[in-house]
Amino acid sequence: MIESNSAFWRWQEYQRVMPNMSWSDKDIVTVGVDVGSVGSKAVVLVNGKIYSWGITRTGSNSPESAAKALDWALKGTGLKQSDIKYVVGTGYGRVNVSFADKALTEIACHAKGANYIWGSGVHTVLDVGGQDIKAIRCDDTGRVTSFLMNDKCAAGTGRGMEVFADLLKIPIEDIGEMSLNVVEEPPAVSCTCVAFAKTEAVGLLRKGWSKEKVLAAYTKAMAVRMSNLIKRVGLEPAFVVTGGQSKNVGIVSRVEVALGVKCLAMPNWREGGLDPMIAGALGAGLFAKALYEKSRGI
């Protein structure tokens, strides 16, 4: 099998429709579309309950990526765009969702989505996306009470992880597990900048470190960065992780160690559970329902 050298960063695009759910013309169908820097997510809700979703990679064209994500989410549901009552766009490409009725920031949407996935006990959300890390505090209703974002830097973000997947030639979805496959936790890499951390990693590999150990050292540095952001915003349990990197067990478990607090268990998204990567789009879909009802005086 010939595989391109740069294919390791590729993560799986997929679509899902919730079983045992249906819709009719009387239902309020709303959509949230989260155009991130790396992934585009669309979630369809029927009367405020999650019905289907699609996750695709964001291409160079944000409007197309948004449309593609929605196409995926609608596949096999029988729904047409005209059946949708209200669309909220979010994420860094939120202004490029041409079919959206309104745009909201991903900060509000992730808190709302996390509140739906894990319930009202969630008060701190760490969202690790493609190019941002956000630490968000919210109340029982998922309303944001304060938040912090990382500096303009790819360290610890999904993009940074993609660079490491390519460097080590390891599929990105295996990185988390592999980074935990070390006898003893190595010291964190000293550089947080992705470009310099990459150079440092090459040096460590030459020194004879295994790929697992290098990954552990990098992941640890990133987890420390994330936990510092959470400490600055103030950690209030329960704590959850959303965004693409929430699937990286190496990151999540190390953040837990650094904070001394366990996060709420991840839904098993591979076997029918909700995917924490869609939290932003889900929150946008929930806001879409509220905004639709408000516009109709319901």
Add this chain to the structure above:
Amino acid sequence: MKVKNKQVEPKKVMPEITQKEIDELQNTIRVASEQIITQTIERMKKAFPNRPKELDYFDEIANLFGKRAKEIEQTKKEGKKIIGYNCIFAPIELIIAADAIPVRINSGWYDTSKLGDRVVPVEVCSIIRSTIGAKMIELSPFLEQSDILINVLTCDGMTKLNEILSGYKETWGLSNPRVKDSAQALKFWNEEIKQIKINLEKLTGNKINTKTLKSAILKTQKATKAFRRLQNVRKGNAVISGRDAMLVNQTYMWDDIDRWTEKTNLLCDELERRVENKEWFCSPDTPRIMITGTPMFWPDNWKLPSLIEEGNPKGVLVADELCSSERLLYDPVAIDEWTMDDMLTAIGERYLMACTCPCFTSNDGNEDRINWLLTKAKDNNVQGIIYYVTRGCMLYAMEYTRVKRALDNAKIPVYYLDTDYTREDAGQLKTRVEAFIEMINAQMGF
């Protein structure tokens, strides 16, 4: 403050730059800057279709290369001295009493901060780097026309900027104490003020007497009155955009003081009529935002106010606690007796005691600034504060923790926003600002 007795050969610290390169860069950046000035004013007009007519005057003065620059050039030809200053501690009253023209020279050009990188590391405050770059290519008409510069040594950046600029202009480094509430601090500061008086008299050949100083104090008191009037009219529903008000405040830094006072009063007349007619700038439920932190200078660093007022959702900037805007003229000189000694002491106190710059400290932190922020937030019905810091601005960055604690206790939401003299991060800043305004909206019942 050291008095220079003889003119020493200046030591130029900037890298060699040919006149050809200076001319080219100056021309390119000046053309770009004039476009930005026009565009930014157009954006401000677009944000307020029914914009007050009296703002037209300030739009004209806002052109840094326009009318005012020519006036200053002319005044200089007629023999008056131009006094450039960095920081608001420079005693304007003494400058006016010596029949000289004060003009503030802190730079707001993004492009010249890149040139400053040739002289100092990028970690240095953007304002300092930009001012150095502006001097390098002789961009600022006000800086170039200045006969001497008063550099107030408030922070590390200003202290070393004074040295760098001293190779090109005569500079007076005005040293301020870091602790206000001690007898020796006030004594030291008063000596500095007296020395400025002596220097100004020597430079201009004009003796500062009780009559000229009293007249200068009365002039600035009038300006303060107009300045406060504008702030008062903004306490209720917004009748003016925050950006427009900030521009009015900021033009004071280079405009003729009498004319500025007159025009600001005319603007206030118009705004007060609008209050009566309930002609608002925006819907009264727009979140009311205040900004504090590192000063923001016209023309390029209008980034944050624009993001607030053009965002989705929008906010309205109703007040600021910035030394480039509402802190400029707020405090008047308070006189008991019109004697020279009393007047000098009162000037000293106005600049030292009333100032809320983070360069001051005490065991209770910079209490004056915290109390003032809380008062302003209450008086202006502020619903959220954006704490703005440019890279390298250590004093504001480090004071944040303490300020945040006080604001948390008062239940006023605050967001820390750090940036640099660049346009590249506008997208990320937009998300932060919008998320903050959404949060305030949600608290008011989304």
